[in-house]
Amino acid sequence: MAGTSAPSVAPTVGTLLPLIGKSDTxxxxxxxxxxxxxxxxxxxxxxxxxxxxxxxVLVSGIGCSSNLPHFLSSYGFHSIHGRSLxxxxxxxxxxxxxxxxxxxxxxxxxxxxxxxxIHTMRRNVDMTYVTMDxxxxxxxxxxxxxxxxxxxxTKSTPAGVIENPIDPISLALAAGATYIARAFSxxxxxxxxxxxxxxxxxxxxxxxxxxxxxxxxKINTFDWFRQRVYKLENSGHDPTDIVQAWQRSLEWxxxxxxxxxxxxxxxxxxxxxxxxxxxxxxxxxxxxxGRESLLDEFI
Amino acid sequence: xxxxxxxxxxxxxxxxxxxxxxLAHSLSRMGLHVFGHNAYQSVIRGGHxxxxxxxxxxxxxxxxxxxxxxxxxxxxxxxxxxxxxxRGGTVVFDPEKFDxxxxxxxxxxxxxxxxxxxxxRKFTSQSILQNAGGLGATAFLAGIPLDVLQASLxxxxxxxxxxxxxxxxxxxxxxxxxxxxxxxxxDHAVAKAGEPKLLMTGNAAIALGAAAAGCKFLAQYPMTPxxxxxxxxxxxxxxxxxxxxxxxxxxxxxNMAIGASYGGVRSMTATSGGGFALMVEALGMAGMAEIPLxxxxxxxxGPSTGLPTKTExxxxxxxLGAGQGEFPRAILAPANAVEAYRAAIxxxxxAEEWQTPVLLASDLHLSENYMTVDRSEIDLNVEIPSxxxxxxxxxxxxxxxxxxxxxxxxxxxxxxxxQWIAGSDEHDEKGxxxxxxxSGIPVxxxxxxxxxxxxxxxxxxxxxSTEPPRLEGPADxxxxxxxxxxxxxxxxxxxxTLAAKNVATNLLQIRTVFPLHVDVLEAAIDRxxxxxxxxxxxxxxxxxxxxxxxxxxxxxxxxxxxxxxxxPYEVVGKALEVLGHGRN
Numbered sequence: 001m002a003g004t005s006a007p008s009v010a011p012t013v014g015t016l017l018p019l020i021g022k023s024d025t026x027x028x029x030x031x032x033x034x035x036x037x038x039x040x041x042x043x044x045x046x047x048x049x050x051x052x053x054x055x056x057v058l059v060s061g062i063g064c065s066s067n068l069p070h071f072l073s074s075y076g077f078h079s080i081h082g083r084s085l086x087x088x089x090x091x092x093x094x095x096x097x098x099x100x101x102x103x104x105x106x107x108x109x110x111x112x113x114x115x116x117x118i119h120t121m122r123r124n125v126d127m128t129y130v131t132m133d134x135x136x137x138x139x140x141x142x143x144x145x146x147x148x149x150x151x152x153x154t155k156s157t158p159a160g161v162i163e164n165p166i167d168p169i170s171l172a173l174a175a176g177a178t179y180i181a182r183a184f185s186x187x188x189x190x191x192x193x194x195x196x197x198x199x200x201x202x203x204x205x206x207x208x209x210x211x212x213x214x215x216x217x218k219i220n221t222f223d224w225f226r227q228r229v230y231k232l233e234n235s236g237h238d239p240t241d242i243v244q245a246w247q248r249s250l251e252w253x254x255x256x257x258x259x260x261x262x263x264x265x266x267x268x269x270x271x272x273x274x275x276x277x278x279x280x281x282x283x284x285x286x287x288x289x290g291r292e293s294l295l296d297e298f299i
Numbered sequence: 300x301x302x303x304x305x306x307x308x309x310x311x312x313x314x315x316x317x318x319x320x321x322l323a324h325s326l327s328r329m330g331l332h333v334f335g336h337n338a339y340q341s342v343i344r345g346g347h348x349x350x351x352x353x354x355x356x357x358x359x360x361x362x363x364x365x366x367x368x369x370x371x372x373x374x375x376x377x378x379x380x381x382x383x384x385x386r387g388g389t390v391v392f393d394p395e396k397f398d399x400x401x402x403x404x405x406x407x408x409x410x411x412x413x414x415x416x417x418x419x420r421k422f423t424s425q426s427i428l429q430n431a432g433g434l435g436a437t438a439f440l441a442g443i444p445l446d447v448l449q450a451s452l453x454x455x456x457x458x459x460x461x462x463x464x465x466x467x468x469x470x471x472x473x474x475x476x477x478x479x480x481x482x483x484x485x486d487h488a489v490a491k492a493g494e495p496k497l498l499m500t501g502n503a504a505i506a507l508g509a510a511a512a513g514c515k516f517l518a519q520y521p522m523t524p525x526x527x528x529x530x531x532x533x534x535x536x537x538x539x540x541x542x543x544x545x546x547x548x549x550x551x552x553x554n555m556a557i558g559a560s561y562g563g564v565r566s567m568t569a570t571s572g573g574g575f576a577l578m579v580e581a582l583g584m585a586g587m588a589e590i591p592l593x594x595x596x597x598x599x600x601g602p603s604t605g606l607p608t609k610t611e612x613x614x615x616x617x618x619l620g621a622g623q624g625e626f627p628r629a630i631l632a633p634a635n636a637v638e639a640y641r642a643a644i645x646x647x648x649x650a651e652e653w654q655t656p657v658l659l660a661s662d663l664h665l666s667e668n669y670m671t672v673d674r675s676e677i678d679l680n681v682e683i684p685s686x687x688x689x690x691x692x693x694x695x696x697x698x699x700x701x702x703x704x705x706x707x708x709x710x711x712x713x714x715x716x717x718q719w720i721a722g723s724d725e726h727d728e729k730g731x732x733x734x735x736x737x738s739g740i741p742v743x744x745x746x747x748x749x750x751x752x753x754x755x756x757x758x759x760x761x762x763x764s765t766e767p768p769r770l771e772g773p774a775d776x777x778x779x780x781x782x783x784x785x786x787x788x789x790x791x792x793x794x795x796t797l798a799a800k801n802v803a804t805n806l807l808q809i810r811t812v813f814p815l816h817v818d819v820l821e822a823a824i825d826r827x828x829x830x831x832x833x834x835x836x837x838x839x840x841x842x843x844x845x846x847x848x849x850x851x852x853x854x855x856x857x858x859x860x861x862x863x864x865x866x867p868y869e870v871v872g873k874a875l876e877v878l879g880h881g882r883n
Contacts, residue, residue: 017715018716025731025732028735028736052715053718054712054713054714054715054716054717054718055712055713057562057712059558062723067732067735069720070720070722070731070732073718074718075712075718075719075720076718076719076720076721077558077561077588077720077721077722078720078721078722078723078724078732079554079557079584079721079723080554080580080581080584080723082550083550083551083554083581085551086518086546086550086551086552086554086555086558087554087555087557087558087561088558089544089551089555089558090516090518090554090555090556090557090558090559090560090561090562090566091558091559091561091562091712092558092562093516093542093544093555093559093562094515094516094558094559094560094561094562094563094564094566095562095563095564095711095712095713097713098562098712098713115547115548115550115551116547116550116551118547119546119547119551273542274536274537275536275537275540275541275542276542278540281515281516281540281542281559281562281563281564282515282562282563282564282686282711282713284515284540285540286513286514286515286540286564286565286683287510287511287512287513287679287681287683288507288510288511288539288679288681289679289680289681290679290680291539291679292679294507294535294539294679295497295674295677295679298497298498298499298503298672299324299327299328299495299496299497299498
């Protein structure tokens with residue numbers, strides 16, 4: 001605990017402040033769940049970047065994976081199904097000195113929240129979004145998700161899925177995200193690198209973390225991924241080349257690329273919102289005291 | 300008492316709103332009370348639109364009933380509105396466009412043909428300039444001095460200068476001179492009555508009040524009739540330091556506002572019924588996570604898309620019940636621009652004090668019509684307390700700590716050592732969720748009960764922080780109107796008319812629809828000799844709420860759901876009927 005200094009929402013400089021750690025709430029995920037790898041990677045990334053826990057806000061929606069904010073010691077907002085991104089945007093714009101990371105599942109982000117996913121990317125809000133993509137609805141006990149593969153039999157699709165899955169990577173490319181990566185819970189070190197890179201990236205960073213559901217998805221298992229994943233950084237991929245990124249994004253099947261698909265430097269929403277150039281909104285003066293001239297327009 | 304009503308009508312795209320706003324501004328600058336009613340349709344071109352500016356030396360609470368001067372830009376306007384032209388009134392029209400046969404003129408009225416297109420052609424080939432000549436003639440008839448009209452007209456172009464402004468000033472002067480040479484002013488023509496008044500729409504008043512209360516973030520999706528709240532705030536965004544975000548939908552708008560509030564700024568969203576329907580789930584989250592939030596719900600005629608440009612008070616049931624489960628809320632219901640300004644300030648204060656969502660109920664009639672306000676009625680010097688309600692103390696911080704009031708200390712992200720998780724799930728005092736592995740376990744069942752009681756307990760305090768019903772008019776009057784929101788305007792005007800007929804009435808205005816101040820309400824209803832409930836909806840939604848909360852059944856009702864605002868004459872007629880006077 002830091003002392004009793006006057007509260008400020010501005011960053012505290014030159015003080016040793018607690019880094020992020022585990023909270024006193026234990027994860028309730030099934031033993032072996034891919035999400036354990038994701039929470040570990042997020043914690044590792046934040047520790048490596050030495051961002052104090054009070055400067056971090058983890059925002060989630062609803063679903064197994066959206067419980068994640070409860071398990072770390074930062075600020076958090078466990079919101080409603082599909083709405084993590086607009087909540088996270090509001091937090092960023094209220095105080096853009098905060099490190100804002102949204103986390104959640106594939107149903108949350110690509111199903112009920114798909115509209116926000118696209119619009120947050122096109123705005124290039126400076127935040128990080130980690131989806132724990134298990135290609136199934138887990139907490140509701142095993143229905144098809146937007147990323148379930150064609151033909152997969154689930155409780156809601158006993159004859160097999162008959163619609164094409166969303167490809168989050170190419171969707172992110174089309175929508176204008178400026179940092180796009182795929183990670184795999186079987187490689188926490190790589191995932192932590194990608195999350196750390198996303199946090200450091202100035203702009204919207206999207207990391208689709210393949211996080212197998214050991215209970216309800218018997219197809220896309222840890223083994224399924226281990227047999228298919230290969231690392232983009234070892235295969236001559238240039239993440240600054242959007243054409244190469246598009247080509248790699250189409251690979252899904254015998255081979256599943258992981259790593260950084262695409263990265264670009266573009267102005268962020270916060271850069272372009274003029275009101276925020278005066279500093280964090282939460283620290284700006286509020287109200288209209290002494291602004292009587294504003295009434296002149298009504299005469 | 301000097302009073303005049305001026306009406307201008309035409310097709311959408313004819314510039315009727317500009318003509319009406321210029322007239323209304325001219326009259327308010329003369330120090331008169333003005334009500335400006337902008338009636339339009341959900342079309343951008345064509346159709347029929349009209350604007351009525353009613354001005355008086357006495358307060359004007361509604362658009363009134365008839366008009367004294369009618370400026371008809373097309374034949375449809377003459378056909379629709381001539382029956383409303385009062386005795387002694389004049390219709391202004393251009394004989395080059397259409398004719399008004401003498402047989403169409405109501406008894407005691409006259410027509411003033413003004414060659415507005417011919418006047419316009421002196422300056423330009425653009426036919427839109429015809430309005431300026433018609434405006435000039437209309438202004439003369441109403442008693443507006445030419446210099447006052449021209450100043451308002453020039454100001455309506457903002458910073459624009461050059462030919463277009465000069466042409467408008469020239470054509471308006473020509474129209475004015477023509478009318479002066481060929482007609483007397485109307486018998487009701489007004490004169491300067493005092494210092495200029497402010498003229499603002501309900502939505503401008505709401506936006507101004509929000510900013511004065513410290514709002515720093517507005518997220519909104521366009522929807523009539525709430526959009527102009529966003530327009531006002533966006534136009535002033537950089538000047539007053541408010542971030543305005545047009546969201547991708549209403550789901551995003553309310554969730555962004557909730558996020559911004561959690562992040563440490565006072566936040567608001569605004570919408571109409573359809574958008575509010577989409578916001579309902581997030582409203583409950585603000586209640587559950589105890590996040591201060593102001594939501595403006597400007598009602599229009601429903602159900603579904605309904606009549607997008609017409610008014611109604613049909614969303615009260617939805618506002619009362621919005622959200623699964625139960626959480627504390629307040630619903631404030633201002634009736635005019637001054638009340639809307641103050642209600643916006645109060646909404647922020649109540650939301651912040653009680654850490655819960657507050658709804659500001661408006662409707663198209665209040666949101667989009669113009670009303671005068673005295674400068675002294677708008678106090679911008681609002682005390683804005685710090686949002687930091689808790690200091691780091693080195694002990695375990697409990698965001699949802701049980702307190703007698705139900706309000707717990709709130710920290711903001713960025714404060715050291717006071718981290719907490721805002722949750723839409725049920726949680727304990729520290730914000731830890733008790734919705735999964737703890738649910739159903741006896742100790743946590745008890746915890747859930749306590750947490751519900753903590754949240755719902757805030758309602759008592761919210762009642763103390765909000766305005767109780769107010770009785771205006773003679774206490775012993777034989778008839779008590781009961782109403783909420785903008786409907787109150789037509790009632791106030793009707794009360795003046797009734798008083799002139801020696802029929803005393805009073806008005807019980809429900810300023811806070813929820814929580815109802817039951818004790819005050821019961822006493823007022825029990826004191827009333829006869830009541831008349833007036834609401835702009837089919838089923839009498841306020842009446843139903845009052846019956847549920849007080850057991851008092853208000854059986855005399857004037858309900859209207861045609862999309863049009865109440866007219867004072869309708870209220871007068873119903874009041875006389877209820878009192879057994881018959882219509883005179």
